[in-house]
Amino acid sequence: MAPHTATEALGTTPDRPATWALRATFATAAALLTTATVLAPPAAAAPAAGKLPYSDQCAFPNGDYPGRPWSLQRVLLDELWSRSKGKGVRVAVIDTGVDVKNPQLARAVDVKAGRNLLPKNLKDEDGDPIERGNENGTTDTVGHGTKVAGIIAARPLDGTGFVGLAPEATIIPIQQNDAEGHGDTKSLAKAIRYAIQAGAGVINISQDTSNALKPSSDLEKAIDEALARKIVVVASAGNDGLGGNIKETYPASYEGVLAVAASDRNNERASFSQSGEFVGVAAPGVDMISTVPQGGHCSDNGTSFSAPYVAGVAALLKARHPDWTAREIVAQIEQTAERTIAGHDRLVGWGVVDPVRALTEDDRPIESPRPEGGLGKAEAPSPAKFQIGETPDERNTRLATYVTVGAAVLVAGLTGTAVAIRDARKRSRRLAGAGAE
Structure with missing residues (x-):
């Protein structure tokens, strides 16, 4: 099989069936191209001389983001963590690997449980060898998987306000894709089954198939096997939503998978976020700060980073309610999401995820969200009465x-x-x- 360039990895390739090609859901193809061709792999990067200042230009390593990202400012973290920090929950990140050189991930990742499922002896289009990485999935030359893992479970660190939503959860790094798009639905199904064996309670998949084509049934079977084991499967909805484009993406569209769209600071759908009836909820996906290989942070956009935000909430719920089924965890997240209309919306699903509400309005499990349950009903102001003489208050x-x-x-x-x-x-x-x- 001929090697694929980063551009080919974003769409149908002539020598690989379209239903097999997977892509990491970056905001644009250019974002992936830039990452693949400009950013040096960790082994080639120069070591940091002292503490690097934070830069808006993403590089590996980068400085620490000094403040609290907006996606975390919207959450009362003390109240959230008084309920759960995700302790004991294992979250499989099926992605481009997770670099444990970042100090916020060093204690968050189960290195022994990690796995690299990329083919061996990889070569680029010029026939030159491609760095495959460590066998335990802790090499990430793209940075995508490292960002995803940080949003879920990055540990607190002095000097930065960034932290994962579930800072006591454990990441299982499963390296299944790369910048050249060597991941396919066959390897994704294999990765899901490995995550089951590794004891995952939550699986995050920030990828989708090219051209939104439905892949072979084996991937759906792997999803069903995970759901049968009470594993919550969270997947990004995709970034082809410009111009109101609506189409199903996979594995997000499979029954039982929580498909996550991207929202902005106004709790509205991000312009690039995929829409459709399959969308379960939305979560912050614009200007998302997270960890990068070798240390520090970068900002990025995409439903790739909305999905782990929700996966972090799922880990918190899983730790608090270990007996709940995957469907009950998903329904709780959907039920407590912030929405302005009754019922489901094809743009943001059941609404924008509310981590605190999900962990506080959890008296009993539910199987499906109620259309009126999460709707905020603001009362219209009463018209002022025309009063002759003094009012009762006067x-x-x-x-x-x-x-x-x-x-x-x-x-x-x-x-x-x-x-x-x-x-x-x-x-x-x-x-x-x-x-x-």
Whole structure:
């Protein structure tokens, strides 16, 4: 099989069936091309000289993002983590690998459980060898999988406000794709089955098939096997939504998979985010800060980074309710999402995920969201009544004033009377004394 360039990996390739080609769901093809051709792999990058300043130009390594990203500012983290931090939950990240050289991921990743499923002896279009990476999936020359993992479970670090939503969950790194698009639906199905064996409670897939074609049934069977084991499967909806484009993407469109669209700071669908009836919820996907290989952070856009935001919430729920089924976890996330209309919306699904609400309104499991359940019903203001004379409030205020003034006068009167009586008694005693003399 001939090697594929980064451009070919984004669409149908002449020597590979269209249903087999997978792509990482970057915001644009140019983003992937830039990452593949400009960013040096970790082994070739120069070591950092001291602490690097944060740069908007993504490089590996980069400086630490100093503030709290907007996607986390919308969450009351203390309240969220008082309920769960995801401890004991294993999240499989099926992606381009997870670089554990980033200090926020070093303790978050189960290195021994990782796996590299890329073909061996990879070569580019010129016949030159391509770095395949470590066998445990901890090499990431693209940076995509490292960003995904950070959004889920990055540990706190002094000097940055960025942290994963589930900072005590454990990442299982499964390297299944790369910048050249060597991942296919066969290897994805294999990766899902490996995640099951590795004890995953949640599986994140930030990829979709080229041209939104439905792949072979084996991938769907692998998804069903995961769901049968109560594993929550979260997948990105895709980034072909410009111009209102609507089409199903896979594996996001499979029954039981929680498909995640991207939202912006206004809780509206990001312009690039895929729409459709298959969308379950939306989550922040614009200007997403996360970890990059070798250390530091970068910003990126795409439903690729909305999916792990939801996978992090799923991990929190999984830790809090280990007996809940995958369907119940998904329904809870959908039910508690923020929405402005009753029912499902093809743009943002059941709404924009609300992590705190998902963890606090969880008294009992549900199988499916209720159309009216998460709708915020703001009451319209009552029209002002035309009032002749004083209003009830004004009358109450007037009476209160009378009572206050009357009480003051009464106190003053009583005080004055007491003084007069005292003075009269003194005079009487003086007169009585004078008469005795």
